[in-house]
Amino acid sequence: MTTLSIVIPAFNEENAIQAVMQRVLDARPALAAAGVPQVELIVVDDGSADRTAALVEATPGARLIRHAHNGGYGAALKTGFAAASGEWIGFLDADGTYPPEHFPQLYRAALAQQADIVIASRMAGAASEMPAVRRLGNILFAQLVSLVSGQRISDSASGMRLFKKSILAQIYPLPDGLNLTPVMSTRALHEHLRMVEVPIPYAERVGRSKLNVARDGARFAQSIVWTALTYNPVRLLGLISLAALSVTGLVGAAMLVQRTQGVTELSAWGVFGLFSALVLAVAGVSLFALGAMFNYLVAIFYERPIRQGLFGRPLFNPPLDRQFWWIGLLGLGAGLALGLASLFLSLDGWPLARLWFWQLLAALSTLVGLQLVISWFIMRALEELSQRKARVASDLEGHPTLDAPVK
Structure with a gap:
């Protein structure tokens, strides 16, 4: 027999709480018809x-x-979750914005799609009285969660949900503030929980809103990014790296065209562009390498396989970080060769105006190559640590290895 606990967090909601509770209690017959005969209401x-x-x-x-x-x-919700006796837990706000009459629909969706979490989406096309500023903010938050997790979601901050109580250990810890909902969405997606959305109508709240758009919006964004970094750092840092290297490539291509046309002097904007390209190139490679190294640390912490790729699957086989050694050596070799060539040409009488671009390119190639080689060594050590527990268990069980002596 399926049981459901519905949790309502309430803070100074005397104008709306009675009506919301009554609507939840009135939804019990519809929930029973959907397959939930026992409903517990916790405020x-x-x-x-x-x-x-x-x-x-x-x-x-x-x-x-x-x-x-x-x-x-968030603290109030977590208190309710801990006290809930149902195998399923639902929650909604106490201000009358969410329709408790849709809990049966959420439960049917959970069964039909074998979901772990069902989100009542305010952004999926149903009638909504959400203010324009908050609607824009929720669109941005949903896009951010989709970007960092690689999975599409329309309403990452919805305050009405239904989920299995058994998943709490996977999505905890959760924050105490209003940012609990976007963090829950981000964790659930990274934990590969089955999450579906059901469109609901959304009403304007009874009484004054406690949400500060600027302060809470910044907290939401920070929480989403930080949570994603604890699961798959290379995705977020890699996307930033990709953007930085793209700018570097455009600036470098423009300057190379200028060089082939005989232009050796730079304008003020040209100097700034060159400076930006050099900084972004080193920063881009460093950020990607840092994200890849963090992924190994995350794998060690969670004792799970290392996540690869920026878009949910590896783009290279073997993965790009395993190829850092030869890419780095190639960069080092090219940089040193170009630097030596520039030196010999300078000694042969070539003016600095013809050589400065190639000398900068040599320095950049050398630095980036060195960064990649160092990162490769660090990641190989981290990979060894990530596999240590499994290899110890294998040795203790007496599994033969290729290095075992032949008798």
Whole structure:
């Protein structure tokens, strides 16, 4: 028999909480028809100074949990999750914006698509009274989560969801603030949990919103990026690296064209462009190498295979970081050869105006090559550490290896 616990976090919501609780309780027959005969309603009062707690206590069928002090939206939800007895947990806000009547629809979607989490999406085409600024913000957050996770999502910050209680260990830890929902979405996608979205109508809240668009928006974005970095650093850092190297390539191509046309002097913008290209080239390679190294550390921490590729699958076989050694040596060799050639040509009387570009290119190639070789050595050591536990277990079980002596 399927059981469902619905958690409502509430902070000074005396104007809306009764109506929202009643709508949840009235949805029980529809939930029973969908296959959920037992529904538990938990309201976590997060240190309210108004009559919220008293109104919950006076409502039959609702269970009240009180925080002595305001701990935050996420803290209230986590208290409710810990107290929930259902094998499925749903939650929604106490301000009347989300329709509890759609919980049966969310549960049916979970069964039909074998989902671990179902998000009630406010951005999937249903009627919405969301203010334009918040709608724009939610679009940007959803695009950011999609970018860092490699999977499309339309509403990363929805405050109405249904999920299996058994997945909590995978998506924890979660923050105590309003940023719990985008972090939950980001973690779920990186944990390869099955997440689906169901469109819902969205109403304007009862009373004054507690969301600060600028402050909470910045916190949402920071939380999404930071969470993604703890799972697949090379994806995010690699995308930044790709953008930096693309700019470097464009500037380098433009200057190479100028050189072939006999232009040896640079304008003020040309000097700035050259400076930017050199910095972005070194920064781009360093960021990609750093992301790849972090991926090995993440693999060691989670004891799972190393993630490869910027777009969810490897683009190279073998993976690009395994090829750093020969790419780095090639860069080192080309840089040293070009530097020596420039020196000999300078001694032969060539003016600096003809050589400065090639000398800078030689220095850049040498530095980048050295960075790649060093990174390759570090990653091979990290790879060895990531495999240590499995190899120890194999040796203890007496599995033969290629190095075992033949008797």
